[in-house]
Amino acid sequence: VNKVLVVGCGLIGTSIGLALSGADDVLLLDTSADVQAAAVRRGAGRPWDQVEHVALAVVAVPPARTAHELRRLQSLGVATTYTHVASVQSHVQHEVEALNCDLSTIVGGHPLAGREISGPPGARADLFVGRPWAVCPTAASRSEAVSAVRELVAACGALPVTVSAGEHDAAVALLSHLPQVTASALAGLLVQGGASGQEGSHRSVTSLGLSGPGLADTTRLAASDPALWSEILRLNAPRVAPVVKALVEELLELHHALEVLAHEAGEDEAGEDSGADRSSRGSEPYSEAQRAATAAVKGFLRRGNLGRALVPVKRGGLSESFVSVGVVVEDVPGGLARLFVAVEGVGVNVEDVRVEHLPGRPTGVIELLVASDAAASLRAALGEGGWRLSDL
Amino acid sequence: VNKVLVVGCGLIGTSIGLALSGADDVLLLDTSADVQAAAVRRGAGRPWDQVEHVALAVVAVPPARTAHELRRLQSLGVATTYTHVASVQSHVQHEVEALNCDLSTIVGGHPLAGREISGPPGARADLFVGRPWAVCPTAASRSEAVSAVRELVAACGALPVTVSAGEHDAAVALLSHLPQVTASALAGLLVQGGASGQEGSHRSVTSLGLSGPGLADTTRLAASDPALWSEILRLNAPRVAPVVKALVEELLELHHALEVLAHEAGEDEAGEDSGADRSSRGSEPYSEAQRAATAAVKGFLRRGNLGRALVPVKRGGLSESFVSVGVVVEDVPGGLARLFVAVEGVGVNVEDVRVEHLPGRPTGVIELLVASDAAASLRAALGEGGWRLSDL
Numbered sequence: 001v002n003k004v005l006v007v008g009c010g011l012i013g014t015s016i017g018l019a020l021s022g023a024d025d026v027l028l029l030d031t032s033a034d035v036q037a038a039a040v041r042r043g044a045g046r047p048w049d050q051v052e053h054v055a056l057a058v059v060a061v062p063p064a065r066t067a068h069e070l071r072r073l074q075s076l077g078v079a080t081t082y083t084h085v086a087s088v089q090s091h092v093q094h095e096v097e098a099l100n101c102d103l104s105t106i107v108g109g110h111p112l113a114g115r116e117i118s119g120p121p122g123a124r125a126d127l128f129v130g131r132p133w134a135v136c137p138t139a140a141s142r143s144e145a146v147s148a149v150r151e152l153v154a155a156c157g158a159l160p161v162t163v164s165a166g167e168h169d170a171a172v173a174l175l176s177h178l179p180q181v182t183a184s185a186l187a188g189l190l191v192q193g194g195a196s197g198q199e200g201s202h203r204s205v206t207s208l209g210l211s212g213p214g215l216a217d218t219t220r221l222a223a224s225d226p227a228l229w230s231e232i233l234r235l236n237a238p239r240v241a242p243v244v245k246a247l248v249e250e251l252l253e254l255h256h257a258l259e260v261l262a263h264e265a266g267e268d269e270a271g272e273d274s275g276a277d278r279s280s281r282g283s284e285p286y287s288e289a290q291r292a293a294t295a296a297v298k299g300f301l302r303r304g305n306l307g308r309a310l311v312p313v314k315r316g317g318l319s320e321s322f323v324s325v326g327v328v329v330e331d332v333p334g335g336l337a338r339l340f341v342a343v344e345g346v347g348v349n350v351e352d353v354r355v356e357h358l359p360g361r362p363t364g365v366i367e368l369l370v371a372s373d374a375a376a377s378l379r380a381a382l383g384e385g386g387w388r389l390s391d392l
Numbered sequence: 393v394n395k396v397l398v399v400g401c402g403l404i405g406t407s408i409g410l411a412l413s414g415a416d417d418v419l420l421l422d423t424s425a426d427v428q429a430a431a432v433r434r435g436a437g438r439p440w441d442q443v444e445h446v447a448l449a450v451v452a453v454p455p456a457r458t459a460h461e462l463r464r465l466q467s468l469g470v471a472t473t474y475t476h477v478a479s480v481q482s483h484v485q486h487e488v489e490a491l492n493c494d495l496s497t498i499v500g501g502h503p504l505a506g507r508e509i510s511g512p513p514g515a516r517a518d519l520f521v522g523r524p525w526a527v528c529p530t531a532a533s534r535s536e537a538v539s540a541v542r543e544l545v546a547a548c549g550a551l552p553v554t555v556s557a558g559e560h561d562a563a564v565a566l567l568s569h570l571p572q573v574t575a576s577a578l579a580g581l582l583v584q585g586g587a588s589g590q591e592g593s594h595r596s597v598t599s600l601g602l603s604g605p606g607l608a609d610t611t612r613l614a615a616s617d618p619a620l621w622s623e624i625l626r627l628n629a630p631r632v633a634p635v636v637k638a639l640v641e642e643l644l645e646l647h648h649a650l651e652v653l654a655h656e657a658g659e660d661e662a663g664e665d666s667g668a669d670r671s672s673r674g675s676e677p678y679s680e681a682q683r684a685a686t687a688a689v690k691g692f693l694r695r696g697n698l699g700r701a702l703v704p705v706k707r708g709g710l711s712e713s714f715v716s717v718g719v720v721v722e723d724v725p726g727g728l729a730r731l732f733v734a735v736e737g738v739g740v741n742v743e744d745v746r747v748e749h750l751p752g753r754p755t756g757v758i759e760l761l762v763a764s765d766a767a768a769s770l771r772a773a774l775g776e777g778g779w780r781l782s783d784l
Contacts, residue, residue, distance in 0.1 A: 011729070032729075032730060034730060034733050034734075035730055038733040038736060038737075091657075112602055112603065112604035113604060114604065114605070117732060118732060119729025119731075119732045119733055120729065120732070120733060120736070121729075121736045122732060131604065132601050132602050132604070159601070161601050171602040172602060174581065174582070175602055175603040176602075176603070176604055176606055176607065178578065178581070179578060179606045179607050179609075179610040179611075181646060181692075182574055182578055182610060183606075183610055183696065184693050184695070184696025185574075185639055185642040185643050185646070185696070186570065186571060186574055186639065186696075186699070187696040187697075187698075187700040188692065188695035188696045188698070188699050189635065189639060189642060189699065190567075190703070191695050191698045209524050209551070209553045209704065210526055210553055210560065210563040210564060210568075211504065211524070211568070211703060212504035212505060212506065212568055213505070213506070214506070214568055214571045214572065214575075215568065215571050216703055216704075217609045217610070217612050217613070218571040218574060218575055218609070218613065219571075219699065219700050219703050220609050220610075220700075221606050221609070221610065222696035222700035223697060223701075224697075226690050226693035226694050226696075226697060230686055230689045230690040230693055233650065234657075234686055234689065235657070237650045237653035237657055238654040238657050240650055241647060241650035241651050241653075241654045244643055244647045245647055246581055247578065247581060247643060248643050248644060250581060251577050251636055251639060254573060254577070254636060255633060255636045255637055258625065258633035258636060261626050261629035261633075262629040262630040262632075265483075265626075265627070265629055265630050290626075293626075294622055294626055297625050297626065298618050298619070300576060300577070300580065303580035304575065304576025304579040304618075305614065305616075305618060306583045307578075307581065307611065308575075308579040308611050308612075308614035309615075311579070311582070311603060311607055311608055311611050312601065337401075337402055337424075337427055337510045337511025337512065338427055338511065340509060340510060340512070340513035341426050341427055341430040341511055341513060342426075344512070350509065350513075
């Protein structure tokens with residue numbers, strides 16, 4: 001049984017306490033007595049008296065306060081090893097150096113997990129199961145300290161990913177901070193009224209009544225706490241600014257293509273051309289410029305397919321019992337439907353689907369995630385049915 | 393029992409067939425015999441002989457082909473009323489006019505629902521339950537035709553939203569097409585390697601191993617079919633282009649603030665200043681420019697909170713048995729956690745949470761979605777506990 005101290009009983013701190021409490025002796029501290037008491041009631045640990053020594057201290061406070069809390073705990077000499085869970089690692093590393101901390105016993109970490117409901121009430125013992133958890137040792141880190149932090153990660157059921165602080169911060173700028181920024185920007189437009197903007201400050205109820213699950217998914221992160229997230233974006237600004245710029249450039253390229261298409265559609269709708277002309281124009285791209293713009297839009301969407309195919313969707317134990325079967329599908333509406341019909345005929349359940357288009361080629365590769373023991377028969381049946389299989 | 397014809401056995405067409413098949417006699421047609429047979433096997437209806445007359449014909453083919461299919465069916469005189477499910481309504485309306493269709497019997501519609509798995513295998517009888525379904529009559533529409541389409545919507549369990557084609561297309565540009573574009577742009581950056589870009593064409597596996605649920609949610613739509621979506625974006629380009637531009641402007645404003653913060657962070661990290669100076673700079677914004685930039689970032693995130701609060705997350709039957717309780721919370725990290733601790737103390741389950749910040753004010757309003765019969769006791773308990781309640 002290890003003694004572990006968790007300082008900061010927010011969502012992450014309390015969840016760590018819950019995850020460890022079965023096997024370890026967890027001590028808790030929060031600047032709010034109410035919050036600390038709630039974490040204790042949830043079963044995340046017992047109150048810390050600010051004296052008792054522990055094997056590992058986990059600092060789970062907002063990133064801008066993390067280094068000072070590490071310094072304070074080290075000056076009390078309460079733990080053998082120290083870690084933290086800050087969303088921005090370089091900043092904390094610079095600060096602990098500047099504060100003359102003992103660098104040999106501090107190894108930063110960051111679990112990639114979260115929920116909308118914060119504090120002890122949102123905490124879950126399984127919050128980290130199957131999730132990546134960055135571990136960021138430095139040249140000064142003692143190997144025992146690195147091992148202790150990796151053991152913490154494993155005990156929480158997470159997957160340790162060892163990276164430098166700089167690599168971590170560059171990765172989360174793209175993979176976590178940019179999605180946050182995108183969700184906030186998208187949701188922010190709903191307030192401004194968007195392009196038509198006739199409602200003044202808010203979209204009309206009728207318009208928002210027309211939203212589907214896509215809007216709900218893409219704006220979910222926009223509910224995040226501005227106090228916490230403005231701090232994260234500020235501390236990681238040198239890495240977030242360039243990826244925001246890259247996103248803007250991607251969108252401007254699409255915007256240019258849409259302007260071309262809008263211009264021709266506008267002429268079409270306003271024009272005096274005969275019905276037959278107009279209808280044939282609507283169904284098929286008709287000018288060279290419109291053909292090029294349509295190809296640009298399609299290329300933009302295919303890059304999205306490629307990128308989405310890289311996003312780990314299934315994690316942990318599940319991924320080991322499933323394998324991917326790649327199938328080449330013609331790039332026409334309905335092509336995907338015909339494939340699913342064929343798969344259904346084989347009697348195989350598809351667990352997940354990814355569409356991957358090869359840039360500059362008129363076909364796509366569909367990746368079907370199926371149970372390992374069904375893959376061989378699916379491959380054989382699709383091959384017999386005339387489908388072209390793709391090595392993934 | 394009504395006879396309903398569904399033309400196009402994709403995800404939407406087959407799901408309509410499944411939703412109606414209990415009560416109505418559904419006939420099916422697809423240009424692919426295999427896909428049609430799969431829809432019949434799923435129980436979505438029986439094959440149509442291209443002769444049998446029906447009360448309602450539903451055209452569920454890609455938007456650029458919709459008007460021509462309506463024209464063809466009308467020329468066969470097979471139905472009393474015609475509807476379709478095109479994602480872009482104005483285009484179809486212009487085309488059916490141009491094709492000299494009988495406008496009195498055509499009423500366009502568009503269900504806001506979808507899944508990743510297309511075709512008959514992805515179809516579900518409950519795909520539309522609680523979802524909005526736009527109904528777009530024109531001045532030429534017969535009232536019986538409008539009623540027939542609204543009955544179809546109700547029979548599928550969806551919520552009819554009557555709007556003009558132009559209103560619909562402006563709304564979906566913002567609420568559906570822009571989320572699609574955003575997801576594709578974000579996922580596309582993963583392929584390009586993002587800002588650090590050192591990997592050439594793909595991000596390293598290590599980096600992508602650091603992605604959390606936020607990236608999975610915000611890029612889910614990026615798996616969409618480029619053939620179908622390039623068509624949708626082309627047909628709605630006059631309305632999508634301006635909202636893409638508005639999103640770019642929102643992101644550029646944030647980018648400007650991040651550049652200011654990055655500049656000062658860069659000086660900080662590279663500088664020769666003493667440890668104490670450096671650490672105090674990291675924890676608190678210290679220059680006027682940095683304070684203003686931090687406020688701009690916070691404002692950006694708060695607009696996102698406001699917008700997210702407008703997104704309908706819970707729908708259908710559920711929304712009637714839940715009510716919102718608004719509570720004013722101090723805008724400090726941990727403020728939300730303290731509220732949830734207080735709510736937990738009252739013993740009330742929170743179904744959903746929205747954070748709404750009032751621009752220019754240092755506090756936020758937290759909207760708690762709780763069971764109707766628990767709201768009064770929650771309000772009373774929070775009031776006694778010193779929390780300030782907000783009328784929503």
